[in-house]
Amino acid sequence: MKLPITLKVNGESYRLDAEVKRTLLDVLREDLALTGTKKGCGAGECGACTVLMDGKPVNSCLVLAVDASGREITTIEGVGGIEGLTPIQEALVDHGAIQCGYCTPGVVMTAKALLDSNPHPTEAEVREGLSGNLCRCTGYVKIVEAIMAVSRS
Amino acid sequence: MSYAVVGQRVRRVDAREKVSGRAVYAGDMNLPHMLVGRVLRSPYAHARILSIDTSKARSLPGVKAVISYEDTPKIPWNSAGFPPSPGAVLMEDQYILSDKARYMGDPIAAVAAVDEDTAERALELIEVEYEVLPPAMDVEAAMADGAPLIHSAEKNIAAHMPVVIGDVEEGFREADFVFEDRYYVPKVYQVTLEPCGVAVAAPDMDGRVTIWTSTQMPHLVRGITAHALGLRTGQVRIIKPPVGGAFGSRLGVVNEPIAALLALKSGYPVMLKYSREESFLGTESRHPITMVLKTGVKKDGTFTARQMTAYIDGGAYATHTPSFAGPVAGWFLAMYKCANIKVDNYSVYTNSTQCGAFRGYGNPQVVFGVESQVDDIAAALGLDPLEIRRKNHPCEGEVWSWSGWVIESCGLEEGIERGAKAIGWEAKRNRQAGQPGTKKRGVGMGYMMHVSGARPMLHETSAAVVKINEDGSANLIFSNSDVGQGSGTALTQVAAEELGLAYEDVMITKTADTDVAGFDIGSHASRQAYSGGNAVRKAAAAAKEKLLAMAAEILEVPAENLTVENGVVRTREGAPKSISVAEVSHKAHFGSHGHQIIGVASEEPEGNPPVYAAQFAEVEVDTETGVVEVLKIVAAHDVGTAINPALVEGQIQGALQQGIGYTLTEEYRYDPVSGRPLNPNLADYKILTAMDMPEVETILVEASCQTGPFGAKSVGESGLVGTAAAIANAVFDATGIRFKELPITPEKVLAALRAREK
Ligand code: FES
Numbered sequence: 001m002k003l004p005i006t007l008k009v010n011g012e013s014y015r016l017d018a019e020v021k022r023t024l025l026d027v028l029r030e031d032l033a034l035t036g037t038k039k040g041c042g043a044g045e046c047g048a049c050t051v052l053m054d055g056k057p058v059n060s061c062l063v064l065a066v067d068a069s070g071r072e073i074t075t076i077e078g079v080g081g082i083e084g085l086t087p088i089q090e091a092l093v094d095h096g097a098i099q100c101g102y103c104t105p106g107v108v109m110t111a112k113a114l115l116d117s118n119p120h121p122t123e124a125e126v127r128e129g130l131s132g133n134l135c136r137c138t139g140y141v142k143i144v145e146a147i148m149a150v151s152r153s
Numbered sequence: 154m155s156y157a158v159v160g161q162r163v164r165r166v167d168a169r170e171k172v173s174g175r176a177v178y179a180g181d182m183n184l185p186h187m188l189v190g191r192v193l194r195s196p197y198a199h200a201r202i203l204s205i206d207t208s209k210a211r212s213l214p215g216v217k218a219v220i221s222y223e224d225t226p227k228i229p230w231n232s233a234g235f236p237p238s239p240g241a242v243l244m245e246d247q248y249i250l251s252d253k254a255r256y257m258g259d260p261i262a263a264v265a266a267v268d269e270d271t272a273e274r275a276l277e278l279i280e281v282e283y284e285v286l287p288p289a290m291d292v293e294a295a296m297a298d299g300a301p302l303i304h305s306a307e308k309n310i311a312a313h314m315p316v317v318i319g320d321v322e323e324g325f326r327e328a329d330f331v332f333e334d335r336y337y338v339p340k341v342y343q344v345t346l347e348p349c350g351v352a353v354a355a356p357d358m359d360g361r362v363t364i365w366t367s368t369q370m371p372h373l374v375r376g377i378t379a380h381a382l383g384l385r386t387g388q389v390r391i392i393k394p395p396v397g398g399a400f401g402s403r404l405g406v407v408n409e410p411i412a413a414l415l416a417l418k419s420g421y422p423v424m425l426k427y428s429r430e431e432s433f434l435g436t437e438s439r440h441p442i443t444m445v446l447k448t449g450v451k452k453d454g455t456f457t458a459r460q461m462t463a464y465i466d467g468g469a470y471a472t473h474t475p476s477f478a479g480p481v482a483g484w485f486l487a488m489y490k491c492a493n494i495k496v497d498n499y500s501v502y503t504n505s506t507q508c509g510a511f512r513g514y515g516n517p518q519v520v521f522g523v524e525s526q527v528d529d530i531a532a533a534l535g536l537d538p539l540e541i542r543r544k545n546h547p548c549e550g551e552v553w554s555w556s557g558w559v560i561e562s563c564g565l566e567e568g569i570e571r572g573a574k575a576i577g578w579e580a581k582r583n584r585q586a587g588q589p590g591t592k593k594r595g596v597g598m599g600y601m602m603h604v605s606g607a608r609p610m611l612h613e614t615s616a617a618v619v620k621i622n623e624d625g626s627a628n629l630i631f632s633n634s635d636v637g638q639g640s641g642t643a644l645t646q647v648a649a650e651e652l653g654l655a656y657e658d659v660m661i662t663k664t665a666d667t668d669v670a671g672f673d674i675g676s677h678a679s680r681q682a683y684s685g686g687n688a689v690r691k692a693a694a695a696a697k698e699k700l701l702a703m704a705a706e707i708l709e710v711p712a713e714n715l716t717v718e719n720g721v722v723r724t725r726e727g728a729p730k731s732i733s734v735a736e737v738s739h740k741a742h743f744g745s746h747g748h749q750i751i752g753v754a755s756e757e758p759e760g761n762p763p764v765y766a767a768q769f770a771e772v773e774v775d776t777e778t779g780v781v782e783v784l785k786i787v788a789a790h791d792v793g794t795a796i797n798p799a800l801v802e803g804q805i806q807g808a809l810q811q812g813i814g815y816t817l818t819e820e821y822r823y824d825p826v827s828g829r830p831l832n833p834n835l836a837d838y839k840i841l842t843a844m845d846m847p848e849v850e851t852i853l854v855e856a857s858c859q860t861g862p863f864g865a866k867s868v869g870e871s872g873l874v875g876t877a878a879a880i881a882n883a884v885f886d887a888t889g890i891r892f893k894e895l896p897i898t899p900e901k902v903l904a905a906l907r908a909r910e911k
């Protein structure tokens with residue numbers, strides 16, 4: 001069954017008909033071609049699909065697109081791009097915190113939500129905040145360093 | 154030696170596109186009329202296929218292709234990404250789709266349809282009649298009398314590799330003590346964040362097929378895929394976009410032939426993307442190994458005989474395993490000097506998913522056993538564990554038995570010294586007796602050696618083209634198999650250094666494209682900086698030679714008197730004269746010469762310099778819960794010249810996450826009776842989160858070698874090789890209990906503590 005929905009993504013409104021069973025992640029990636037948000041499991045276990053919904057980080061693979069209708073969605077494409085990176089993104093680049101990059105969009109979104117609500121977290125708070133974002137490349141060392149650098153600045 | 158670009162922590166060439174979500178991975182692609190591919194997998198671990206009927210699936214509207222064994226070329230092949238070489242034992246026992254199910258998840262059929270739902274429904278409509286056979290889920294079961302044969306090999310032993318040096322029996326007689334222990338290391342997965350198995354294949358009207366795939370080995374995957382399909386090599390074009398991690402999982406063919414066959418049959422592009430579960434069910438893992446180590450030793454810690462008998466569980470298909478047995482022997486031989494060594498490696502088929510490459514390629518398995526036993530030997534003989542390693546490891550100037558070549562440089566002793574200091578070795582060891590309460594702390598270390606490429610066992614060909622543009626910038630054309638490790642950045646630094654240009658002035662091909670770049674083996678065996686770096690340096694040097702020759706003409710000085718730095722050619726001595734690279738190159742293009750300055754190289758590197766590491770762990774064991782907490786890891790690594798220290802640290806730090814997981818939490822398990830995987834998901838297969846990671850300190854020892862680019866050796870794999878041994882030895886220091894099986898789970902710790910009380 002399809003339902004008409006309005007998705008507000010990165011400040012733009014999209015009207016579309018979505019199958020009830022489809023996830024926000026799949027609609028973002030497949031219907032809106034916003035492929036910066038990644039799918040690492042589809043089951044809420046890896047955090048690669050993290051987006052902000054009304055400013056809160058969610059695993060978009062666990063949210064039905066119909067339930068996201070009318071909410072403010074922010075994806076990695078809405079954070080920083082060709083016009084300039086945000087301080088979190090700059091810090092990740094400068095600290096060498098990016099390897100394969102597949103976890104990176106999710107990490108950026110989680111870090112943004114964390115720093116938006118708590119601009120100067122401790123290292124323990126950063127680690128706890130990141131605990132839903134798996135990374136298999138970096139050991140989290142440089143990711144944590146980068147976010148701590150933003151926290152201190 | 155100091156350099157302008159080499160040794161700098163420059164930003165990665167691909168960091169900005171990744172951090173902004175703009176990088177397009179294979180699974181992000183969309184082509185006009187692109188179909189969705191899906192694989193039908195065996196629900197049984199071992200079964201004969203009596204019949205398969207795809208007619209209903211074919212007639213479902215929206216289905217564009219259905220394939221089974223009947224539709225696949227009858228060409229056996231081997232998925233492992235090996236160049237034909239002395240050390241490659243390529244047993245060809247695979248087909249694109251199987252005529253017999255040899256593990257639960259074995260691809261039996263595949264469909265391509267207009268959307269996911271239609272593809273799923275088509276899979277349900279395929280009717281397969283199976284005759285279920287009993288499975289053999291481990292090496293004991295597979296080698297037992299009367300075990301079901303998975304292929305035709307007797308006792309399911311695919312291969313036996315013996316190595317004999319000297320006479321171990323004589324060596325055991327000479328020994329004051331003989332130690333014999335059995336170790337077991339489990340099946341673990343690479344768990345790339347981008348699930349393994351994603352390819353888009355697009356046919357053209359002339360029988361060619363282009364495949365965008367997440368791979369480590371563009372050229373070798375092209376060759377294997379072409380062979381499996383019965384095509385000429387040049388008819389297949391592999392493009393490697395950004396890859397979401399690899400660690401060996403993409404070291405060879407994954408699902409490219411299935412995607413290509415669907416595309417060629419349907420005439421449309423096909424996206425074949427495995428789910429997380431499928432990437433567990435159907436792609437290659439690390440090998441489980443049962444090892445029996447027997448070591449003869451003199452009172453002073455001199456080894457008189459070393460022997461390893463290893464049963465390697467290769468899973469359902471040969472792929473890497475019979476070749477893999479070679480390096481497994483090599484790691485063992487090479488660690489410690491001894492006149493008498495014997496190795497017997499058995500490659501065994503079982504009904505688990507086939508095993509392949511995972512960072513370290515057998516070395517983490519072997520080092521766990523060897524370094525655990527050496528720790529026990531040191532304890533029994535009352536020797537300092539650091540001293541027994543210093544005394545017996547092969548060093549610079551000696552022959553390294555892995556390659557048979559002389560060791561170019563060795564930074565182990567510096568690594569041991571600095572690592573011991575950083576962990577607080579002297580103060581923290583042997584605290585066992587004095588620790589009241591239920592939390593026991595201890596420290597331990599493990600040492601390892603690893604390769605830079607796989608010569609002389611395997612060919613290590615690389616090719617590079619350096620083009621100097623009319624404005625003085627340069628393009629580096631390379632089959633860039635960077636899968637996250639940063640080799641594309643390191644190679645750019647090598648080219649810039651050699652050319653005398655700024656890092657920003659050199660642009661590498663960010664992707665790999667086999668239609669464009671010359672033959673390169675790819676990313677395996679920690680080879681890119683060393684093998685790739687040498688080819689890049691040579692191509693840059695060739696371009697520079699032409700550049701200087703032209704500048705010499707213009708400046709009217711001999712070329713030998715010229716040097717280029719930061720984009721400017723200058724005289725070394727005599728009257729100061731200079732001209733920018735841009736001006737020379739512009740004149741080359743558009744002056745009387747009319748040519749571009751291009752340097753080309755295609756070669757194998759001269760050597761295979763080993764790298765060394767000493768890793769130290771401090772742990773706290775909770776004797777009430779059995780939980781082992783790693784408090785700190787110090788990883789001291791000799792990598793040769795660090796081309797980019799930030800990348801090098803990142804490699805070690807990331808590998809440690811995998812190494813600690815290997816030691817404490819990770820194990821892929823099967824039901825022994827049905828052969829059903831028990832944890833093919835990230836909830837039950839536990840990898841470490843940011844909260845689980847301990848403090849990590851990396852120490853870089855730069856014992857530069859002679860044959861590497863600017864003295865570089867390698868780093869990619871080595872960060873996890875010694876980790877399990879270091880942690881297990883720390884647990885021994887804390888509790889006095891020796892764990893010979895990984896992972897060291899709370900259940901095992903509690904059981905061992907209880908057993909000791911009795
Ligand atoms: S894809 Fe959503 S949590 Fe993994």
Ligand code: FES
Nearest residue numbers: 100103135136137
């Ligand atoms: S950078 Fe590869 S998963 Fe995090």
